[in-house]
Amino acid sequence: MDYQTVYQAITGRHSVRAFTSQTVDKALILELLNVAARAPSGTNCQPWQVYVATGAARDRIVTEVCALHDAARSDKAVAEQYTESYQYYPEQWISPYIDRRRENGWGLYGLLGIEKGEKDKMHEQHQRNFKLFDAPVALFFTVNKAMGIGSKMDIAMMMQNLMVAAQARGLATCPQAAWNHYHKVILPIVGASEDEELVCGMALGYADETEIVNKFITPRVKAEDFTHFVE
Template structure:
């Protein structure tokens, strides 16, 4: 009598890793359910196994919960509102590094537009509705209601390669979070408000803001979490050199 063999540990691990990676998404609505400190610490411990050039481990993490989180939300939302009222204030809010290009070209601008209008379309935000656009953008600065906000900094003395290291560390956090039923949203939107954020979190003078991240349990009832971005097929970005 034949029977199906028990999957090997390596197959099970591969399936679990693939599931964590492919189920990761940028969640934009979270439940108020808290996340225990021990869980956050364990996620960060696992994530710290990320590779870095000559093992420099350039990451610094600031965890915001409760009053510290709420106070930062209030400060940055107020600045965001003030910036809308007076666009000349933009000169006060500079990113430490260029996350996006100065000049957009295809295919990147096309993907960016598709991403933005697909999200706004889902939410019923039409082109030119500046009030709703502003409110939706400000959801970033409320951590999308996630109970945990993370801020990541880098010593300015470090080179651009450390941002590559940081990307691997951030991905590890997001995948480790998925393995525990949590979701995340990495956010470069915070970067322009570094002059408010860095003093609030107690960062040193030589630290620059890399990005923020929301962490918590996704709200399954909020339609914004139905938004899933497409990916290009492997054949479109892979060149076999042989």
């Protein structure tokens, strides 16, 4: 195996925030998912379900969620009605994680020319999530509510496999936890059962290399800084 090819697929992946309108062939999506499904899972239970929304279904989700996102901005009651089914982020942030979060946010906004206090521009950029950054394919990953926290670890590994496989095939992705707030809207549209919980969404398509936002590459902490050898 050429390890450099594998390394390049992993390190070349980043969250793309502008896509072209070029469609993705269904057979290619299934190919990628079959590769991704080789991810490990506890006792090989393979707890994931994946919903691929394109065309009218994709557009309906975008339209309905964008309208709710707009409404939630000015109506606290709407915002309280649409919350995550599980807590993705901590209630109380601590360093160094909050520092990295801020660096990420202001780095992106700085590249886009959005300054602190420009709430309308921030809202518009946040809503780009719910427009899938114009990607033609939306993927929604679910697990059965009966499963434990380990199943979220399992599905996360499968998603990582998918993103790396997509990178290797010239496609781009953006994992999006932002969709989790609107699981009440999304899951009925895609036909998920009431026993399922939305874990994450993902935009899939071909990157628009002309957009400056796709020049934004987040830094990574060196392994020497988070690794502890115990001998």
